[in-house]
Amino acid sequence: MAEISGGNGNHGVVLNVNGEANHNPPPSESKSKDSDIRFSVPFMQKLMAEVVGTYFLIFAGCASVVVNVNNDKVVSLPGISIVWGLAVMVLVYSVGHISGAHFNPAVTIAFATCKRFPLKQVPAYISAQVLGSTMAAGTLRLLFSGPHDVFAGTSPQGSDLQAFVVEFIITFYLMFVISGVATDNRAIGELAGLAVGATVLLNVMFAGPITGASMNPARSLGPAIVSNHYKGIWIYLTSPVLGAVSGAWVYNMVRYTDKPLREITKSASFLKSSRNCG
Template sequence: MGDSEINETGDHILSLKDDNSNMCVYIAFAQKLLAEFLGTYFLIFAGCGSVAVNLNFDKVVTFPGICITWGLVVMVLIYTVGHISGAHFNPAVTIAFASASRFPLRQVPAYIVAQVLGSTLASGTLRLMFTGKEDHFLGTMPAGSNMQSFVIEFIITFYLLFAVSGVATDDRAIGQLAGIAIGATVLLNVLVAGPISGASMNPARSLGPAIVWGHFKGIWIYLISPTLGAISGVWAYNLIRFTPKPVKVITKTKSFLKTPPQK
């Protein structure tokens, strides 16, 4: 009887531990989604907000200032929540990492929903702040042909994810500088491609304002091209990643854009 009671109690305790473990997993995932939602909200609020201020206050921010704003906000947010959610803030990034088995495929839909919601609410906030004559569409549109914007969005997103893979997923890189390097890459991309396509690099960045303003012209470009560019950028870096170790081993490191393992 004594052994039986001990075994039954032991099994019961194990069951409670399993329940607690599952609860911790759910809480950790909810925290990641909240971090992605807030991160994307502040990304769009700052980036698109600089565009709105520039349009309404005699170009006080200037185009280089807008580029710097996008780069700085990306850098700050990576250092702020990168250790929590991986600091994707971008469906193209999430899909690209999932395609290379660096992010759980089952978590992709929830991440994308959180990112699009953050972008949409940030865009709604800006539209409430800037009304009447100050109400300008803050989304992205091709300045030239659709093909021109499609190609440049592919190239700059490829470049972004190529850089991200180098500084944030390879343990031979200086991981502490990942936020600076990625922010600088965004700044350069906006500087080069901003006047042509708006330099989205991010389906959520384009989709949020499109939903709020009801302006969907050319939206397919900003949904498809950055996603293809991101996937290509991740896989291109994998091709040049020379090491005798398997890819899973050398990417098993703390990085800003890799989601921390669930406990």
């Protein structure tokens, strides 16, 4: 999940009546430029990538849950975990270079708090992610509706406190990994999708039976809206966000060091990528 920069960073130079360069255009023009950046074609393409990516992520992941229930547990917990992990991995490689492959409001907010994502673009990204999730849940509801209708969302299987803590920890872990592989130029960037997908797989494997292993407010909100099932929804809207923000900030704290690179790690694979370090 690569870091995304907002706008193209280019600012025009306006000439005054004497033909001299004026680097401070009128307020109205500045406002127009900001509007163009916010609603530019590339930004709309990013939003489209987030909608489509979130749709396929939720469709694949939640479909594995529904099919597992409707077909005598044929998919199983390991299978569901693998589906979620593979879905994240292939989508990161598919659209990560377009939108950053967030697919998760918690990730978007965490990046924004670290100033690695434009704050003004956060509402649009979150809206795109929730839209994609809701559309996916709606599709599954149409395909698998019947006497054995299955809720594809998430709900606590124990106490609310247990669910809150588990969601915080697994989202912290996920965002810590994302920050490491996607924002640190000492990491092997080509393996970002594999690392993030594997983290999701691990989290779903042990936390799925407890909370559904959401780690993603959009993942929980979409199915909840479609099924009108809001049990414990406040947990899935708050805990992942807090966990993601904490994970991003903790990684930023351990990222910086005065030690030479060779003292940070002795890993051969790490050192091979040191030529890319800034």
